[in-house]
Amino acid sequence: MTNYSITVQPEKQHFNCNESEAILSAALREGIQLPYGCRGGSCGACKVQLLEGDITYGDSEPEALTDKETAGGWILPCQAQPQSDVVIKAKEISQTKDIPIKNLPSRVMHMEQLTHDVMGIWLKLPTTERLQFLAGQYIDVLMNDGKERSFSLANAPHDDEFLQLQVRYYDGGVFSEIVFNEMKEKTLLRIKGPFGNFFLRENSERHSIFIAGGTGFAPIKGIIEHMIAKGDKRKVSLYWGARAKRDLYMDQLAKSWATDHDHIEYIPVLSEPVEEDNWKGKTGFVHEAILEDHKDFSDKDIYASGPPIMVQSIHKSFLEYGMNEERLYSDAFEFAATKK
Ligand code: FES
Structure with a gap:
């Protein structure tokens, strides 16, 4: 399998991506936060300009690009696979204000008691949705009583197939009582986020x-x-x-x-x-x-x-x-x- 070099302008970031991997997946794997939404070619949130190189979408052209955009050099990195070294122009997400807040349904795919009073929960979003966030941010779980409970995301953005929560049991805590006593895998939960300023300051070497x-x-x-x-x-x-x-x-x-x-x-x-x-x-x-x-x-x-x-x-x-x-x-x- 051939590996190509991807350069992101204007910051001149580099990463490698193989010929059958989506450019966005490779960027996230390397911790480079390009913007995205669905990761499925349908929302257009990841759109960037191709400055140099060739890409392919395999068998299917993504629906979120108009012919005019394609002709103007726009590509969707969530679907585009490099066929040569590639240079794109994109702004890395480094601030929370760059990230849209979403309100989404999710399904509890897995629950695991991590210790006597902490439950790990793995949430899956609909196949057409992904949640962009900075590592360390949190989401709100929207409860039936209209209240919200906030939980930090325990996974990093490159590992976003499931959103991971770690819920501690509090005696009488409404959500933790549900989690420990009622919740089963496949439960649907509505979530909103991401929120919070607890994330890595990327430009520090301290x-x-x-x-x-x-x-x-x-x-x-x-x-x-x-x-x-x-x-x-x-x-x-x-x-x-x-x-x-x-x-x-x-x-x-x-x-x-x-x-x-x-x-x-x-x-x-x-x-x-x-x-x-x-x-x-x-x-x-x-x-x-x-x-x-x-x-x-x-x-x-x-x-x-x-x-x-x-x-x-x-x-x-x-x-x-x-x-x-x-x-x-x-x-x-x-x-x-x-x-x-
Ligand atoms: S089109 Fe939605 S993230 Fe690429």
């Missing part, structure tokens, strides 16, 4: 400290998987604070990131380890554990996702150690009442 509290791990999982897909080599320290070992519900995954990538380190911190945990790692509050390792945050980006009290503690204490407030990114919001 050492980035990611701090997860409980299921605040979900959006950080999405961001780190995005960084790995993109080959982002900035130094990453991931601290995951939880009560006991069973609450580190994707401990093996986080460990594998650190084992496979020299620039990533993973430090779990337990606040209430139980005897059978036989815990030799860090204990206490996660922000205090970080302060044992770092005393200067002036040259670091901080990404904190978890309960408001955790984010407030980080904010207050790290400021005393030189943190630039503008480089603290958090999604404490979604942990508030609506997250139940």
Whole structure:
């Protein structure tokens, strides 16, 4: 199979795409966020200009392009496969304002209890729809009572066949009661999104400290998987604070990131380890554990996702150690009442 080089102007980004792969799929795999909607050739949201090279759509011409657009050099990267090296003109999505908010039906395709009080949910959108988002953003699940519950997306954009949610059980929490006691695979859920400003600042090379509290791990999982897909080599320290070992519900995954990538380190911190945990790692509050390792945050980006009290503690204490407030990114919001 022949591999071709794709260049995106004006940013001059490069990635490889094989002759039978859609250009958009290859871009997303490499962590390059080109705009898109349906990924099926019908909405036109991915339309870009072909500056150089040849492409094919295989057997079927996509419906979202008029003859005039095709003649004018417009192509649909969600369907176009390169037949030579290709140069396109497109604007990479790096800000939330570039992304349309959608209201869509989805189906629960898979549910898996990740630990005693966290349920993983895999949602599938209709075949003609995809949700464009930045890793780390969240969606609202629209409930029958007219209220909304917000959940971070745990998957990265390149891995968007299913939208992944990690729902923690809260005693009396309306949505979590449904998820743990009633919901079955194939249930239909209406969702809206994406929302939120908790996403990777792509243009920084600073050492980035990611701090997860409980299921605040979900959006950080999405961001780190995005960084790995993109080959982002900035130094990453991931601290995951939880009560006991069973609450580190994707401990093996986080460990594998650190084992496979020299620039990533993973430090779990337990606040209430139980005897059978036989815990030799860090204990206490996660922000205090970080302060044992770092005393200067002036040259670091901080990404904190978890309960408001955790984010407030980080904010207050790290400021005393030189943190630039503008480089603290958090999604404490979604942990508030609506997250139940
Ligand atoms: S036509 Fe909808 S994403 Fe390409």
